[in-house]
Amino acid sequence: MVNEEQQQAQEKDVKEKILGAARKLFAGKGFEGTSVRHICDEAGVALALVSYHFGGKDKLLYALFEPLNEHFAKLSFHLEEPVEALKQFIRGFVAYRYENEELIHILQQEMMMQSPRLRMLSNAYYPSWEHLRAILEAGKRQGELHYESIVHAVHFVMGAVIFSRQIPFLEPVFSDLPPVEDDAAQAAEHIIRLVLHGLHSR
Amino acid sequence: MVNEEQQQAQEKDVKEKILGAARKLFAGKGFEGTSVRHICDEAGVALALVSYHFGGKDKLLYALFEPLNEHFAKLSFHLEEPVEALKQFIRGFVAYRYENEELIHILQQEMMMQSPRLRMLSNAYYPSWEHLRAILEAGKRQGELHYESIVHAVHFVMGAVIFSRQIPFLEPVFSDLPPVEDDAAQAAEHIIRLVLHGLHSR
DNA sequence: ACTTGTTCAAAACGATCGTTCAAAATTAAA
DNA sequence: TTTAATTTTGAACGATCGTTTTGAACAAGT
Secondary structure: OHHHHHHHHHHOOHHHHHHHHHHHHHHHHOOOOOOHHHHHHHHOOOOOHHHHHHOOHHHHHHHHOHHHHHHHHOOOOOOOOHHHHHHHHHHHHHHHHHHOHHHHHHHHHHHHOOOHHHHHHHHHOHHHHHHHHHHHHHHHHOOOOOOOOHHHHHHHHHHHHHOOOOOHHHHHHHOOOOOOOOOHHHHHHHHHHHHHHHOOOO | OHHHHHHHHHHHHHHHHHHHHHHHHHHHHOOOOOOHHHHHHHHOOOOOHHHHHHOOHHHHHHHHOHHHHHHHHOOOOOOOOHHHHHHHHHHHHHHHHHHOHHHHHHHHHHHHOOOHHHHHHHHHOHHHHHHHHHHHHHHHHOOOOOOOOHHHHHHHHHHHHHOOOOOHHHHHHHOOOOOOOOOHHHHHHHHHHHHHHHOOOO
8 A cells, every 4th residue: 555656666776767867868968968956856866866876977877888888799790791790780780779769869979079978988889880890891801892991981881870760850851751660670771771782782 | 440440350359269169169068068167268258258249158059050051041952963963962061061070069969969959050950951852852753863761861861971070089990090081072972972872873 | 528338357146066974764684 | 673784865065057247448429
């Protein structure tokens, strides 16, 4: 009776509630634009608990990206089949971009402003860039992918996968169209076709 | 006489110094991450002058983008030759991205967090998206460009041109390579080849 | 010389920032 | 039950935020 409400409140760990609120607010208002008070209000917990559980606002941000680090750490690709590896890379990245849109938005904000916190987040994005580079270089070596500059080629693919999902604020540009289906797998196949033609694979 | 010019020169000098400092700091630390005090220190002017000359921090941001609005307002493309129009679009955008990298970074940050200030900046980016859409649709209508979803196609090209310049913090990924030549025209041609193949134009 | 209007500098405003601390509440161990 | 350890709370800290106020400095018009 009385305990029912309390149990449900306790069911969700306090740390989880803080992480969820922080992920939402950092993505929507930026790291500097989000106050610890706002996070705690959103999470329904006391102000001091961010410092107590995470050691501060910075550390809270880093904690947000730990699962992402683990995800990218265990990725691997078969470089013997570069085209297939590239497809797999794009499918994986697009899927992850759809599932973790908020983290991607936070990461992009920090990247764009070369934030000093970025150093602590490097494990969250360096691996995927290095994987992509290895795939593209293997593809060129084997004559299956064609490009002139590896730097531009990597940026080209990254631009495509990062922009794989429609940016909400730009919907007005397409407001006359029927709403596009927001499906990760479908988006990935679109990107794959455009990118593979761009690198005119055989 | 002389004083008239001096006064006008000084006046514009102060406003210009503030704009320059704000452009640099907003790009490097974000809008919320940059204090008015920091801007004025960087510009070497007194604190109150931002509110005096621009009417506040928000208005200062909007003032930064006014030249960009004018630039995009007078763009036009010949839709009768869509491939050529697309090349022209990419060359123009890449060139502008190189010349105004800081503004682009600010805009991307604000876009990623769907900032409430974005409404006032819409003239700075809506026109280019609409131009691009018109070009791609004309190209498909005339059978010269091929894609399945106009939404994905627009995002695909935008991703390519926005990522046309190497992001500084990701240089370590390519640190073993000789530094890529930082030339807008050359980058544009790279992007054009990749994108046009992606849309396999004829 | 006196007023008028504009530009700039210094100080101060109230509000909010991230963090800390002592005490209360809760849980775990004995 | 008593004790010890952990978690949560509310208040408070000093620092910094964007903006406003006040008045000095200066040029132009009367």
